[in-house]
Every structure is written in C-alpha cells, then in structure tokens.
Amino acid sequence: MSSFVEIIHLATLTIIIIAAFLTVVFKKLLLAVIASSVVSLLLSLEFYLLHAPDVAIAEAAIGAGLTMAIFIFAIRGTR
Amino acid sequence: MKKIVFGIAFILFFSFMLVSAINMRPFGEPTFSEMDDYFIKNAQSEVGANNVVTSIVFDYRGFDTLGEATVLFTTISGIIALFRRVNK
Amino acid sequence: MKEMSKIVKNITKLVYGFIIIFGFYVIVHGHLTPGGGFQGGAVVASAFALLLISYGQLEAKKLLKVDIFSLLESCGLTAFIVIAFLGLGTTFFYNFLANSGGWFGNAVTPGINPGDMNTAGVLPLMNMAVGLEVFAGLGIIVLLMAEGAEYTNKEGEHRNDR
Known part of the structure; x- marks a missing residue:
C-alpha cells in the first residue's frame, strides 16, 4: 500500500521535471504552453496525493485552465 | 567566466536543497502542533462546519480572506483600466 | 479571434453547462466538501474561458458582458464586507449565526458525519459572496485578454465597440 503510493509520487514528480524541461526546450510556442499546462495538472495531482484537495482544485482550475487560455490568447494576438 | 559563476551558484543552491531535503521531517509530523490540535478538536463544535479548512479560512483567519479579495478586486480594476476604451 | 472547428464547438455546447453547475456546487457546498x-469561482471562470476559446469572441460576447460581470464583482465584495460587519456586536468577522438555531444555525455532531446543509452560520453566505466575486473577476480577465488580442491584430484601425 505504502510502496504503491510512493511509486505514484515518484512517477508524478519525474514527469513534472520532464515536462518543465520540455517547456524550456520547445521552439513552438503552443507546444511550450501545453507542456507548462501539463506541469500544472500533474502538480495538482501531487497536491491531491498529499491530502490537500482544496489546493488541488484551485491549481487545476487556475494553473491548467485559465493560464493556458490566457497564453493561447496572447499567442493568437502576436501572430 | 560567466559559466563558472553560474556553475558555482548552481552547485551551492543544489547542495542546500539536497541537505534540506535530507533533513526534512517525516510527512504529517509538524514541529509545533498545538494550534493544529486546537483547530482539529474544536473547529467542528465552535463554527459548525464539517470542512475545517473552510472554517479556518473564513472564520479564524477572516482578515486573510478579506485581504485576498481586496487584492483580486484591485487587480481587476487595473486590468479594466489597462484595456479601457480607446477614444481617438 | 476566429472560432474553432465544428467538433470542438459541439463538445463545448454539450459540456459547458455541466462545468458551470459543478462550479456552483463547489461554491454552495463549501462548508461540507473540499473547495x-x-x-x-475558478472552475466557473474556466468554463467561460472554454466558451470563449471554442466559439470565438463575437459569438461569446452575446452571452458574456463586461458590465454585468463588473457589477457582479462589486456586489460580491460588498456583500462579503457587509456580512463581516454584521457581526460587529462582538467583533469584526464574528460568526453570529453559528449554533443559533435559526438560518444555517443547526448544531453539528462532532466526528465523521455525512453533513447537514443547514449548518456553519455565516460561512455559506461568505462562500457565495467570494464565489460571485471570483468568477466575475476571472471572467473579466479572460474576456478583456481575448479582446486585447483581437485589438492588436488590427493595427491602425481603432475599434471603439467594447
């Protein structure tokens, strides 16, 4: 039981680091925005695994939803 | 030169992070727990809410929420002023 | 901003009502469940952002108006401060409705229980006020950002319709 939760923690944190690296590396702006949204979504999953569902809801709604929408508006505006 | 300075700063920062991560307390055992114990024991009977987090945010620490709401209001006032109507 | 393809528009039409209802559920049950x-308010505002992205700006502006959102936001913050001032008989932010037997005043049994909607005194009212303020405010941010992106597209041509 405990080891299963630890495996999920490790996988989530590893994918967060990989996605944060891809955010910097990608040349296309839309792909970078999607990678940073993946960081926020997996961070909300990590908050949920650490027994903080309030912070998880706020992070999933603002970090993965609204921030991505505003970045997409900005990219479409500069095109 | 710049790479050496950045490398030294990175190594220092990373070693501090590593040391603090090794010396971290185990999950769920804070250093001082009297306040948490008081909230967990008395919040349900004093405020009457099942969600202790909401009873802390809106009742025990109400001024914090008032400041947060004021910050949001000020932000939106600034954004409305930034995107205001352009009169030629 | 142009609208997206027909698949995205149909899925949005199917789903955004449920997202808004879920957001209001999180607001109203704030004293019983996480949230x-x-x-x-952030969940409701993300539904508005989905509507605005998939349907373009001209279609969505028939539904979302900046003036109404601004009015709702001011009403939310004013209601929050007025509810905080109503407890001034003892202190500022005093929970004068809890355990009083009247509105939202049922006593709660300690321990793990399924929860009663009619408890927690002044907390549900404050939740509704803050939720109104937050969804209106974040909706204003998303709407005005979309409008600013539209404005920079057409340089040299001043658009006065807001």
Whole structure:
C-alpha cells in the first residue's frame, strides 16, 4: 500500500521535471504552453496525493485552465 | 567566466536543497502542533462546519480572506483600466 | 479571434453547462466538501474561458458582458464586507449565526458525519459572496485578454465597440 503510493509520487514528480524541461526546450510556442499546462495538472495531482484537495482544485482550475487560455490568447494576438 | 559563476551558484543552491531535503521531517509530523490540535478538536463544535479548512479560512483567519479579495478586486480594476476604451 | 472547428464547438455546447453547475456546487457546498468560494469561482471562470476559446469572441460576447460581470464583482465584495460587519456586536468577522438555531444555525455532531446543509452560520453566505466575486473577476480577465488580442491584430484601425 505504502510502496504503491510512493511509486505514484515518484512517477508524478519525474514527469513534472520532464515536462518543465520540455517547456524550456520547445521552439513552438503552443507546444511550450501545453507542456507548462501539463506541469500544472500533474502538480495538482501531487497536491491531491498529499491530502490537500482544496489546493488541488484551485491549481487545476487556475494553473491548467485559465493560464493556458490566457497564453493561447496572447499567442493568437502576436501572430 | 560567466559559466563558472553560474556553475558555482548552481552547485551551492543544489547542495542546500539536497541537505534540506535530507533533513526534512517525516510527512504529517509538524514541529509545533498545538494550534493544529486546537483547530482539529474544536473547529467542528465552535463554527459548525464539517470542512475545517473552510472554517479556518473564513472564520479564524477572516482578515486573510478579506485581504485576498481586496487584492483580486484591485487587480481587476487595473486590468479594466489597462484595456479601457480607446477614444481617438 | 476566429472560432474553432465544428467538433470542438459541439463538445463545448454539450459540456459547458455541466462545468458551470459543478462550479456552483463547489461554491454552495463549501462548508461540507473540499473547495470553497475561490475554487468554485475558478472552475466557473474556466468554463467561460472554454466558451470563449471554442466559439470565438463575437459569438461569446452575446452571452458574456463586461458590465454585468463588473457589477457582479462589486456586489460580491460588498456583500462579503457587509456580512463581516454584521457581526460587529462582538467583533469584526464574528460568526453570529453559528449554533443559533435559526438560518444555517443547526448544531453539528462532532466526528465523521455525512453533513447537514443547514449548518456553519455565516460561512455559506461568505462562500457565495467570494464565489460571485471570483468568477466575475476571472471572467473579466479572460474576456478583456481575448479582446486585447483581437485589438492588436488590427493595427491602425481603432475599434471603439467594447
């Protein structure tokens, strides 16, 4: 039981680091925005695994939803 | 030169992070727990809410929420002023 | 901003009502389940952002108006401060309705229980006020950002319709 939760923690944190690296590396702006949204979504999953569902809801709604929408508006505006 | 300075700063920062991560307390055992114990024991009977987090945010620490709401209001006032109507 | 393809528009038409209802559920049940005013308002505002992205700006502006959102936001903050001032008989932010037997005043049994909607005194009212403020405010941010992106597209041509 405990080891299963630890495996999920490790996988989530590893994918967060990989996605944060891809955010910097990608040349296309839309792909970078999607990678940073993946960081926020997996961070909300990590908050949920650490027994903080309030912070998880706020992070999933603002970090993965609204921030991505505003970045997409900005990219479409500069095109 | 710049790479050496950045490398030294990175190594220092990373070693501090590593040391603090090794010396971290185990999950769920804070250093001082009297306040948490008081909230967990008395919040349900004093405020009457099942969600202790909401009873802390809106009742025990109400001024914090008032400041947060004021910050949001000020932000939106600034954004409305930034995107205001352009009169030629 | 142009609208997206027909698949995205149909899925949005199917789904955005449920997202808004879920957001209001999170706001209203803030004293029983995880969540509260800020989280529920953010969920509702993300539904507005989905509507605005998939349907383009001209279609969505028939539904979302900046003036109405501004009015709702001011009403939310004013209601929050007025509810805080109503407890001034003892202190500022005093929970004068809890355990009083009247509105939202049922006593709660300690321990793990399924929860009663009619408890927690002044907390549900404050949750509704903050939720109103947050969803209106974040909706204003998303709407005005979309409008600014539209404005920079057409340089040299001043658009006065807001």
